[in-house]
Amino acid sequence: MLVMTDxxxxxxxxxxxxxxxxxxxxxxxxxxxxxxxxxxSTLVKILAGIEPSDQGRIEIDGKPVAIRSxxxxxxxGVGYVAQExxxxxxxxxxxxxxxxxSSIGIMRSAAKLAEMARPYLDRVGLDYVDPLALAENxxxxxxxxxxxxxxxxxxxxxxxxxxxxxxxxESEIIRVKAAVRAIAAxxxxxxxxxxxxxxxxxxTNRVTVLRNGKSFAPMETATLSxxxxxxxxxxxxxxxxxxxxxxxxxxEAVRLESCMTPGLKAPVSLSxxxxxxxxxxxxxxxxxxxxxxxxxxxxxxxxxxxxxxxNAYAPKSVADGIASKVVYCSDDRKRDGIFAxxxxxxxxxxxxxxxxxxxxxxxxSLEKGHIRSxxxxxxxxxxxxxxxxxxxxxxxxxxxxxxxxxGLNPKLLLVEEPTRGVDVGARAEIYKxxxxxxxxxxxxxxxxxxxxxVLGLADRIATFFHGQLVQVVAADTATxxxxxxxxxxxxxxx
Amino acid sequence: xxxxxxxxxxxxxxxxxxxxxxxxxxxxxxAGFTTPSFATLDNLFVVIRAASxxxxxxxxxxxxxxxxxxxxxxxxxxxxxxxxLFALITAQFGFAAGVVLxxxxxxxxxxxxxxxxxxxxxxxxxxLAFGTVFRGLAALLSGNSILRIESDLAxxxxxxRPLGIPTQSWAFVVAALLSWFVIRHLKLGxxxxxxxxxxxxxxxxxxxVGMVTSVACIALSTGVAIMAMLTVSQFSQxxxxxxxxxxxxxxxxxxxxxIALRGGRGSPLQAALGAILIAxxxxxMLLNGFSxxxxxxxxxxxxxxxxxxxxxxxxxxx
Numbered sequence: 024m025l026v027m028t029d030x031x032x033x034x035x036x037x038x039x040x041x042x043x044x045x046x047x048x049x050x051x052x053x054x055x056x057x058x059x060x061x062x063x064s065t066l067v068k069i070l071a072g073i074e075p076s077d078q079g080r081i082e083i084d085g086k087p088v089a090i091r092s093x094x095x096x097x098x099x100g101v102g103y104v105a106q107e108x109x110x111x112x113x114x115x116x117x118x119x120x121x122x123x124x125s126s127i128g129i130m131r132s133a134a135k136l137a138e139m140a141r142p143y144l145d146r147v148g149l150d151y152v153d154p155l156a157l158a159e160n161x162x163x164x165x166x167x168x169x170x171x172x173x174x175x176x177x178x179x180x181x182x183x184x185x186x187x188x189x190x191x192x193e194s195e196i197i198r199v200k201a202a203v204r205a206i207a208a209x210x211x212x213x214x215x216x217x218x219x220x221x222x223x224x225x226x227t228n229r230v231t232v233l234r235n236g237k238s239f240a241p242m243e244t245a246t247l248s249x250x251x252x253x254x255x256x257x258x259x260x261x262x263x264x265x266x267x268x269x270x271x272x273x274x275e276a277v278r279l280e281s282c283m284t285p286g287l288k289a290p291v292s293l294s295x296x297x298x299x300x301x302x303x304x305x306x307x308x309x310x311x312x313x314x315x316x317x318x319x320x321x322x323x324x325x326x327x328x329x330x331x332x333x334n335a336y337a338p339k340s341v342a343d344g345i346a347s348k349v350v351y352c353s354d355d356r357k358r359d360g361i362f363a364x365x366x367x368x369x370x371x372x373x374x375x376x377x378x379x380x381x382x383x384x385x386x387x388s389l390e391k392g393h394i395r396s397x398x399x400x401x402x403x404x405x406x407x408x409x410x411x412x413x414x415x416x417x418x419x420x421x422x423x424x425x426x427x428x429x430g431l432n433p434k435l436l437l438v439e440e441p442t443r444g445v446d447v448g449a450r451a452e453i454y455k456x457x458x459x460x461x462x463x464x465x466x467x468x469x470x471x472x473x474x475x476x477v478l479g480l481a482d483r484i485a486t487f488f489h490g491q492l493v494q495v496v497a498a499d500t501a502t503x504x505x506x507x508x509x510x511x512x513x514x515x516x517x
Numbered sequence: 518x519x520x521x522x523x524x525x526x527x528x529x530x531x532x533x534x535x536x537x538x539x540x541x542x543x544x545x546x547x548a549g550f551t552t553p554s555f556a557t558l559d560n561l562f563v564v565i566r567a568a569s570x571x572x573x574x575x576x577x578x579x580x581x582x583x584x585x586x587x588x589x590x591x592x593x594x595x596x597x598x599x600x601x602l603f604a605l606i607t608a609q610f611g612f613a614a615g616v617v618l619x620x621x622x623x624x625x626x627x628x629x630x631x632x633x634x635x636x637x638x639x640x641x642x643x644x645l646a647f648g649t650v651f652r653g654l655a656a657l658l659s660g661n662s663i664l665r666i667e668s669d670l671a672x673x674x675x676x677x678r679p680l681g682i683p684t685q686s687w688a689f690v691v692a693a694l695l696s697w698f699v700i701r702h703l704k705l706g707x708x709x710x711x712x713x714x715x716x717x718x719x720x721x722x723x724x725x726v727g728m729v730t731s732v733a734c735i736a737l738s739t740g741v742a743i744m745a746m747l748t749v750s751q752f753s754q755x756x757x758x759x760x761x762x763x764x765x766x767x768x769x770x771x772x773x774x775x776i777a778l779r780g781g782r783g784s785p786l787q788a789a790l791g792a793i794l795i796a797x798x799x800x801x802m803l804l805n806g807f808s809x810x811x812x813x814x815x816x817x818x819x820x821x822x823x824x825x826x827x828x829x830x831x832x833x834x835x
Contacts, residue, residue: 345723359717364781365710373711374722380704427722 102179363413418449577740631731714781
């Protein structure tokens, strides 16, 4: 149905797409995969009319089409759901479904619009949603589904979904997958950009891999394994994605005793040993990230007690936590993980200003030593030192966001979504460095919605559901199925 | 000639103050050729003298901008209040007491504004309100009359020219260098820059964002206090309507200097250069007999052009 051939795109001297091709059939879900910077987003933006291509042909149903603007793309039957959602909170669900649709007159009544939106909402599994309610009342997953309903309303025959599940938890992803299957079954050609391996295998028919601006012939998903796919994306043997688990653990580093805090529905008791990596698995709102924020000093302790190396620990602020060498990396590094407009060294030394100063005066040599040791421990190339943090790739930004804490020699590292928006290669590196730090005696607690990551990186897994700790299991006894069951267990019981 | 080797990919960064310097040189060159009385040493001193008081406050204002708090709109009113207070205290207790207490009160006003900004979250609204309070207090305390002081020391400070350079210009140069040193080399300066660059990340890194806002307000208040004391000393009098309408001049110097509105970038030196640049332009226009209205239009236009220009340059460096 869709054939793109020989697409070339340059940004200045950089060749982003070097003669890329992509062919998708009606009713098929095509995964578009590749590391960050491989050109996936650029390719789909060209198809969506957001970026012009420098060269290349696009044919739909055998006829060449010119796509130079989003309007032309829409007219050609191409629908695009961007990574950043374009749902307007202050409009109703129905208005969002028909947003930008010029065939809908402005005089159309709200009730009529709601009635028109109904079938599209039903089709993507939002049959319980009130089309007249404001979009702000719905979750990220539901808004994602509203975007897909918008594609349907526009009669899109080619649907592009750019990382639709990046911000979603496992059970929410199930709903998006169902919606994608539904639109493919209606004959839509779906281009599905993602970093998540499980989705590729469960959802897609074929995979097109982009690497260094070049495309490779599509592969049947059924013939692939995770390892062959990762290696295709990297262009080299990966060895293993995850480093081996801790050989031996130290003494108990942190202990929570019947801790309660807003966001939890039942007291939580947990302990982590020195050198151990504990995963907190759960959907959004399960309480998993609440535990991280509690330990970090973001949320105050309601009742219960926390012990850090045997001493009572009750941080009232993030600064308190840092003073006790408990450090926290949130899941939104653009918001509070990095200083985008400052250089990499200034980012890395930000939490350690006292350590690099003498009598309130910054010391250039102390700062240099500080950032060099971080760079060495976290595999950050010194070539990046002259760059602004905001100009780095997602993977390197995450290394900066995490690495800035390593300079403080923390006792406990708390990480929310350690590799969100990080490509496969950098992901494996971050896992390796986190494990090395743990082997050096650091305790790490991370919360993640990525099942592979939880199973592969952790020594033990604590599963959360609805503000309660469900159970703690050794990671080597858990499977993707058991994990999914645990984090959604009451849903299935109900 | 273009080279294609990979090392050429590393872009050479032109520091922003260089643009300001280039603009100053351009104005000097054009004006020097067209206006004979412009390119004289005497006139250069006149220009720097004219830029000095505005420049000192603009340097303080740059702390507000760099710390991520946009602008304060209370500087001119605070100047009037501090001028009145300085005159009252000096008349009563002498010059030294006047200086010390005025600086102290400036610090208090800085902390008050800093705390209020942290609580309210909007520096523009907060300082607008504070400005009205300050102007009102100045009128109350002065009884709307002209306050006179008689102090030889004050008169000397206000009118002397050590080494042939007015005290105001000395103060301007010292303030510029000191402010640059604080931002560039002190731990506190780095903290100010980081808090301006991303307050959320600053809090998450354990930095003291509220304290930084107060420090920035104190820096501005100190600049305002120096301006107020130098002005009162020079004319031996103070009144409540001093510096009325000057707020735009301070902000214009910061903007023309190319300090990013969003905070976290730039240096106080840029604000100093911005003040000199505007003074040069004003001087050139005065020498050529431009009317007040025309001068105002051109300076306003310069601000618009420089903001747009820096915005474009910033976009390119991404």
